[in-house]
Every structure is written in structure tokens, then in C-alpha cells.
Amino acid sequence: MKGMKIAAVAFACAMICAPGASGRGVKAPMVTGDPGIYAEVIAMLEREAAGQLTRHLQKSGKLRQVRVDIRLDLSARSMTINFGPGYLPGPEGSYDELFLQPMASSLRFFAERSGLEVNDIHFLFEGKTLEDYYPEDLAVPMRSARKSAPTSALVSSSHGYISLHPGREWEFQRPAPLGLQEDVLSPVYGDELQVLMEQRSGLVVHRARSQSTELHPESNLPWEHMSSRYHLKALFPERADIWNEFPNSTKPAREKDEDIRARPNYANHLGVDVLISLHSNGHDSATIRGTEVYYHRAKAQDKPLADSIICSMRELIRAQPGYETFPVRETSNPGDHGENRIGKMPSVIVETAYHSNPDDVAALQDPVFRSAAMKGVEKGYRLWASEKACVPLAGKAIADVEVHSGKRMEVDIPLVGNPQYPIQIITTNTQCPPGWTCGKGKQVVNSPDEPTRIGVSCGAGSSGTLGWETHVLDADGVASKPVPFSVRCVPG
Known part of the structure; x- marks a missing residue:
């Protein structure tokens, strides 16, 4: 990617309104701003891919140049790489997956460094997929029935x-x-x-x-x-x-x-x-x-x-x-x-x-x-x-409470995610009235069947407001962000 102007093209994605354009003989896409930036990125990606392929072929004793065309579809976050005549990997060599997959990784990396979000990369060979050339060998076998309880x-x-x-x-x-x-x-x-x-x-x-x-x-x-x-x-x-x-x-x-x-x-x-x-x-x-x-x-x-x-x-x-x-x-x-x-x-x-x-x-x-x-x-x-969604561990809002002096109250600590048990509910003080002694607490919850609660209390004759922050730490070291709440001690 010699000479690639990362800074110049970093905002290209924001300027593109069309879903994609062909790499060779690029047609001016519907863009606001300078359409040449988009074409420049594609041209550089094509040169990078062609260079990688030339070096790969040379390692196998083949001295040839193969044309490479690239098309981007930004609405689908996809890139299509079309190789011209002279390159068609086959069954021996596992269809060159140990070359093509690293190429996909590098082109995805360079495109994203240029501001173009790419996830899916397709390879074509003179406009056809490898499945078109090798339909029997590359057919996906019939899938085994999924068990309700895998073993x-x-x-x-x-x-x-x-x-x-x-x-x-x-x-x-x-x-x-x-x-x-x-x-x-x-x-x-x-x-x-x-x-x-x-x-x-x-x-x-x-x-x-x-x-x-x-x-x-x-x-x-x-x-x-x-x-x-x-x-x-x-x-x-x-x-x-x-x-x-x-x-x-x-x-x-x-x-x-x-x-x-x-x-x-x-x-x-x-x-x-x-x-x-x-x-x-x-x-x-x-x-x-x-x-x-x-x-x-x-x-x-x-x-x-x-x-x-x-x-x-x-x-x-x-x-x-x-x-x-x-x-x-x-x-x-x-x-x-x-x-x-x-x-x-x-x-x-x-x-x-x-x-x-x-x-x-x-x-x-x-x-x-x-x-x-x-x-x-x-x-x-x-x-x-278990058909559960991957949801990052996070605490939900904790309701402020009012506790009579000399009394104790259980406070629910709601959370989302899938923590590894046992978990620790860790509470630290953020506001302590003058002359009061305010510490911190740790509550261990051993299973998801136990309620996630902590106890808060106010000393006899106390009157004032305390501030607290609570977060959850699971057995694998995953921690939620602290959630603030307050406890108002009132005469009872």
C-alpha cells in the first residue's frame, strides 16, 4: 500500500452515497465531495491485491501477472475481488485458502483504515465463484440435526x-x-x-x-x-x-x-x-x-x-x-x-x-x-x-432509598448479562456526612438462583444522606460499571 494517503481518505466512507462501484474503469459514484478519493482507495486496494497474488504465484514457480478488479458495496459492508485469467486455485492446495483468507484480512484492514467499513469479502475468478467451477467438491454436506441438548x-x-x-x-x-x-x-x-x-x-x-x-x-x-x-x-x-x-x-x-x-x-x-x-x-x-x-x-x-x-x-x-x-x-x-x-x-x-x-x-x-x-x-x-443472547455485563439503575435510623433495608441490585458465578457485589461510599463513619461492603452471590441484593442501614439517631456506587465483579474478572444511588437516613 505504498503512498496510501490514510489521512486523506479517512473520511471517504462518510462521503459515499452509492452502494458500490467497479474497480476497473471506475464510474464516478454518487457522492458529495471529491469522488476521486473513493476511486483512489479502490485503485490502491487493487494494487495491493495484485501484488500479493504475484508474490504468491512466484513462490510456486509461476511468473505471471493477473488482473484484479475490486468492487465495494458499502451498504452491505462487502468487498468483491475478481481475478482475471491466469489464476484458478483447485482442490489440491485446498483452493488456496491459506493464501486467500490472509489476503481478505489485509484488504479488510486497509479498507477500514481508510474509513470504509468492510466485513464480508467475496472472491471471484473471471466473474465466477469457486463453487461454479467445483460444484460437487465444494457443496456443503447435509447438516446434522441440531440436538436440543448438545453432548x-x-x-x-x-x-x-x-x-x-x-x-x-x-x-x-x-x-x-x-x-x-x-x-x-x-x-x-x-x-x-x-x-x-x-x-x-x-x-x-x-x-x-x-x-x-x-x-x-x-x-x-x-x-x-x-x-x-x-x-x-x-x-x-x-x-x-x-x-x-x-x-x-x-x-x-x-x-x-x-x-x-x-x-x-x-x-x-x-x-x-x-x-x-x-x-x-x-x-x-x-x-x-x-x-x-x-x-x-x-x-x-x-x-x-x-x-x-x-x-x-x-x-x-x-x-x-x-x-x-x-x-x-x-x-x-x-x-x-x-x-x-x-x-x-x-x-x-x-x-x-x-x-x-x-x-x-x-x-x-x-x-x-x-x-x-x-x-x-x-x-x-x-x-x-442455551439460546441466550451475548449481552455484556452491566448494572441497571438502582433506586434511591429512605431508611429509618437504627434500621436496615435490603436493596435490589439489578443487572443484565451472563456473569460467571460466584459474583461479588461491591459497594463503595461516595458521600459521607461529616462525623459519620462510612465504609464499603462486599456481598457474594453464589448462583443465579440467589437474589442480587445488598443490605443498607442507618445508625441510631442518624439523619442525613449518603451516596454509594455499586458494581458487580464475576468469577472471570468481568466487572460492570459502577451505578450510583443514595440512602437517606431519617428519624424513625
């Missing part, structure tokens, strides 16, 4: 070692530009999530990768560092359809493609009620960061689950000291990941943070962040499963 889940912590052909060298699937290896990190997050889903959601949790510290006999590497493909091969040697979908491929990294499919194949084999895939994200640009959750665009029924998880992650992460402004997207994102598409059950991908951004790398290695992020995933799932 099981598969937690897939990616990625792990794969073997390259023909030399059979072993390598991790993901780069580690700042020294943090996703293939080793994600299982630690999976361990935390598994315990939470077992204890708080009451689920039987399966794992896609081995948790054994013994050596994998073929590679002589720890089993816990191997990808799901080899774990499933060991479990089901006769079920090559689960872990060996491309036996005749000549692609060196074909086992990476098989691994992507093996995880949802295993979920389908188990018949679990939900598939949650854990990743850390990565990008060539170190400026892109934050937490994202994806569902498959053809499985829009999974969006409520993804939205509930991203909402709960935002609440839990930002409740922790030092993470109050950590970037977490406001909504989930549609995508075309194979993990989400192949799973017959509700399936989402959680991109916890970017291992290519130094601030995110520090967070990913912090147990406080890890615990909050995984508590958010579990809570988001649990709210979705």
Missing part, C-alpha cells in the same frame, strides 16, 4: 508437522516470523478450552491431534507436534477416506491439504455436535492484528454461534488488566474455510490473535490472555447452545 464437541488445535514429498522431509505447516510457532502453541489453547467445555458446558470433548509426548515412529518427532492427519491415520488405518484424500497427488505439500480435510472428516465420523477450530493468525504485514472468528458463508446458520463466541471473547479479553483495548472484531466474518464447510455440524474457526504482530505475540504467550480468550470461546458456545 459432544471436537476441539481442533492446528496445525502440526507434515511430510513433504518426495523426500519425506518433516516441517511445521505455519511460519513463525517472530519465533512463535502456531503448530506448537495452538494445542496449549486447546487444552485450556477442553477443560472449560468439560467443566462448564458439560460436554465430552474430543481432540483432533494426539496429546501424547511419546515419539511418532515414522518421524521420530513428538506425537503432540504431529498434525491431525497422522493421529487419525494411527487411529483408523483402514479409513484412508478420513486422512488420505489425495493419494495420487504430485504436490509436495499434499499432506497439508489432507490435514485440513481430516479434521472435519473426523468430526463427521464422531458425529459431534459442534466443531471449534483454534488457530493463531499470520500475515506478511506486522500491522494486522486482533481476534477474529469465522463461519462458512454457505452455512449462514452457523453465524449465531460465531457471533456469540466473538462477543464473549471481546468481553472476557477486555476485562483483563492490560487488555482493555485489545482489538477484537465486533462481529464474526464469513469465509470459505474447508474446516467449516466440510463439518456437518455447526463449525467455526477462532483466530485468537496474529503471531506475526509483536503485540499479539506477547498476548498469545500470556496465560492471562490465553485463559480469558478460551473462557470467551466456551462462554460464547454455552450461550449459543
